[in-house]
Amino acid sequence: xxxxxxxxxxxxxxxxxxxxxxxxxxxxxxxxxxxxxxxxxxxxxxxxxxxxxxxxxxxxxxxxxxxxxxxxxxxxxxxxxxxxxxxxxxxxxxxxxxxxxxxxxxxxx
Amino acid sequence: xxxxxxxxxxxxxxxxxxxxxxxxxxxxxxxxxxxxxxxxxxxxxxxxxxxxxxxxxxxxxxxxxxxxxxxxxxxxxxxxxxxxxxxxxxxxxxxxxxxxxxxxxxxxxxxxxxx
Numbered sequence: 001x002x003x004x005x006x007x008x009x010x011x012x013x014x015x016x017x018x019x020x021x022x023x024x025x026x027x028x029x030x031x032x033x034x035x036x037x038x039x040x041x042x043x044x045x046x047x048x049x050x051x052x053x054x055x056x057x058x059x060x061x062x063x064x065x066x067x068x069x070x071x072x073x074x075x076x077x078x079x080x081x082x083x084x085x086x087x088x089x090x091x092x093x094x095x096x097x098x099x100x101x102x103x104x105x106x107x108x109x
Numbered sequence: 110x111x112x113x114x115x116x117x118x119x120x121x122x123x124x125x126x127x128x129x130x131x132x133x134x135x136x137x138x139x140x141x142x143x144x145x146x147x148x149x150x151x152x153x154x155x156x157x158x159x160x161x162x163x164x165x166x167x168x169x170x171x172x173x174x175x176x177x178x179x180x181x182x183x184x185x186x187x188x189x190x191x192x193x194x195x196x197x198x199x200x201x202x203x204x205x206x207x208x209x210x211x212x213x214x215x216x217x218x219x220x221x222x223x224x
Binding site (some may be wrong): 088 | 131140142144146148149151153154157159165167168197199201203206210211213214215216217218220
């Protein structure tokens, strides 16, 4: 079993829909990261969470430390949101990242 | 602007040749990392360095080598011993943002194809 599990693996939505991507982890962490990877490969850091909730534009990320679960929400989705969204956790002495396998999101006009 | 520069973006090599991927950062970050990405799998750690002149093996270090002679640079060599080198390679760096939490910055990646 992977230490970081994401669901769903693939998601297709219509423009304007509210989208939720889930992440569960089984290790102790100091932070959870949500990343975005566009075609071409470059990765952008969206959020880094230790607790609670963060919002940036149409993106909202929440984390429940007790349940070891995080969600990424996209409100009023748009085709330009189409990308792979990756959950990763960090912690321990070296702060290495452990990655989920990603969620491929396609938003159709 | 500060960031990480990986070059080249695409690289083709013949089987049996060593190849070196470049990673440079101007963020003054102490820690740097190399990850490999394969289709359908999460990013996996190849090597990491927490300080100049020191580096550690990650989960899939076999067939790879690195050096960290300068804080800004962390090149990765894919050797002929790496059995399946065709993949997407991503460099990252990190620095503490407060307490035990580290923020990460990622490069744009190098896609290596061995023919």
